[in-house]
Amino acid sequence: MSSVIPKIEQLSSRVIRVLGCNPSPMTLQGTNTYIVGTGRKRILIDTGNPSVPDYISNLKSTLKKFNVSIEGIVLTHYHMDHIGGIADIERDVISSGQNVPLYKFGRGIDGWESETPPNTDSKYSFVENASTINTEGATLKVYHTPGHTDDHIILQLIEENNVFSGDCVLGEGTAVFEDLYDYMKSLDFILSLKPGKIYPGHGPVLENPIEYVQYYISHRNERESQIISALKDSSGPLKSLDIVKIIYDIPEHLYGPADINVNNHLRKLLKENKVGLKEGDFWHNCQASL
Structure with missing residues (x-):
């Protein structure tokens, strides 16, 4: 059993983790969401489940404490514990009238361009493999890593040579997958990046990512x-x-x-x-x- 993950924790000079407060057998202690960057405007990675007041409260208090705002949201994949909080964040966290893009890789289904986030009139800004998302102090390289889901991405934080792995690699236990053939190729790709750490979608930070992915x-x-x-x-x-x-x-x-x-x-x-x-x-x- 891993140690208890704090609801809010600064992991590095450019990464703050805010726990989604949605524990379950599938989400472990909850979905990890991350505020990334060093400037007054930063990127949020993933949004947790819908209708979780504790998460929204913690996210708001963290942004206030560091005197920062969200200028973009990146979704690692379509599962509800990662995209479900979008509408709550748009309503309760983001300033009225502020246009915050929702970055996501399109699903491998017919008409994916019409894929929309739940419970909101907003649209996704679809990203391409090997594209970059920039914010002050952080460069996020997007890599399509299917297997867990067809639209799954990881994000390489260039300045740290660390990886936000979404649900491709968890902080404890093994991940589930939709397509094992694709999933194994995605694991091999993560190994090729030689990350110093992995910031997973669930569970604690992996300080020994190479050894852990090789175990997977x-x-x-x-x-x-x-x-x-x-x-x-x-x-x-x-x-x-x-x-x-x-x-x-x-x-x-x-x-x-x-x-x-x-x-x-x-x-x-x-x-x-x-x-x-x-x-x-x-x-x-x-x-x-x-």
Whole structure:
């Protein structure tokens, strides 16, 4: 169990974390939002859940304490615990009449240009991969890192060589993902940046990010090897739940989440032509007879 994250904490000369005050099994102690920069106007990364008065109060008091305002909001991805607070911030935190852009990468769906933030008439300002967002004292390089979601981005804080990882890498535990094939490539990319620290979307700051991301990768590779071995050792094709029962030693009520995890791995292996899929959702090793 990690140490308790303060609701407000200055992490460096240009980074202040304000906890989203929305703890849950999925959000851990809550969503980390970050005020970034050194000037009177700064960037806010992520906004927490909607309708969380404690978060809005803490955000307002932090801005007042440092005598700063928000000049732009960056959203790491579309999940509600990251974009849900936009409307509350626009109503209760940002000065009336102030135009604050909402920076986001577009979702990989038809008509993503029409994607809009919840509960507000505002529009997103869509960013491109490898673009930059600047504020006084901070340069944020945007990198599209799909896997957790199709629109996920991380932000490299150039001045510190640190990374805001969103939900691609958490401060504790392992992250969930929509597409494991893309997710593993995103982890490799984060490693290539060689960050000094990772400021995650949930959990404490990672002071040893290289070692931690390598653990993420090795954990997934180990699970992948178990799945391939189960298929190789089987006398015939297997359903995903059959694989769960072979490689996991867990109570039956946890089979559901484990089955989702196994299916994510199988879809990645299918893309890599390491496994095959037969009619009726039966999986087989590619060396097996079809």
